[in-house]
Amino acid sequence: MSRKVSPASVAPALLGAFPEPGHDHAHCVDVALKQAESICQERGARLTDVRRRVLELVWRNHRPVGAYEILEHLGNSRKRAQPPTVYRALEFLLAQGLIHRIERLNAYIGCTAPERDHDGQFLICRDCGATAELLDRRIDTAIHAGASAAGFTVEHPTVELEGLCAKCRSHDHHG
Numbered sequence: 001m002s003r004k005v006s007p008a009s010v011a012p013a014l015l016g017a018f019p020e021p022g023h024d025h026a027h028c029v030d031v032a033l034k035q036a037e038s039i040c041q042e043r044g045a046r047l048t049d050v051r052r053r054v055l056e057l058v059w060r061n062h063r064p065v066g067a068y069e070i071l072e073h074l075g076n077s078r079k080r081a082q083p084p085t086v087y088r089a090l091e092f093l094l095a096q097g098l099i100h101r102i103e104r105l106n107a108y109i110g111c112t113a114p115e116r117d118h119d120g121q122f123l124i125c126r127d128c129g130a131t132a133e134l135l136d137r138r139i140d141t142a143i144h145a146g147a148s149a150a151g152f153t154v155e156h157p158t159v160e161l162e163g164l165c166a167k168c169r170s171h172d173h174h175g
């Protein structure tokens, strides 16, 4: 008997879109934490205080966050937060699909659709750092089909695309 908490679905609205400037980000964080709680509960995974706090810090904004930055903020609230504590929490969150790792930035971003099993594609603004997640099955399928035809096993299927978001592109035009 799994008591299914159905989280308000505002985060999925962020899928494939950059967040509006000045949006209610506390709400994004709230939705992400509720989703994480319900997912972990369903799977019998333990969202401990540290894991929850690290997830919250990854969701500080819509830009990928590095482990050192998480550690720094965690240090404010808990004395003696050690790097292994943060890395272990990040590993847990990655394994549960609650966050993604952006390799090119060596940083982490909250997943906007953690209830769906996916690899994820990311649009990363090189100017402001805002990152939007696409979740296009056609891209996943094409990658795996192409790789398998080449006899290749994909281990890191995350696609990272660098460019300019609409906001920064319009600044560029005016500058």
Ligand SMILES: [Zn+2]
Pocket (backbone or CB within 6 Å): 019, 023, 024, 025, 026, 028, 029, 062
């Ligand atoms: Zn937000």
Ligand SMILES: [Zn+2]
Pocket (backbone or CB within 6 Å): 100, 110, 111, 112, 113, 114, 118, 119, 120, 133
């Ligand atoms: Zn995702």
Ligand SMILES: [Zn+2]
Pocket (backbone or CB within 6 Å): 125, 126, 127, 128, 129, 130, 164, 165, 166, 167, 168, 169
């Ligand atoms: Zn931008």
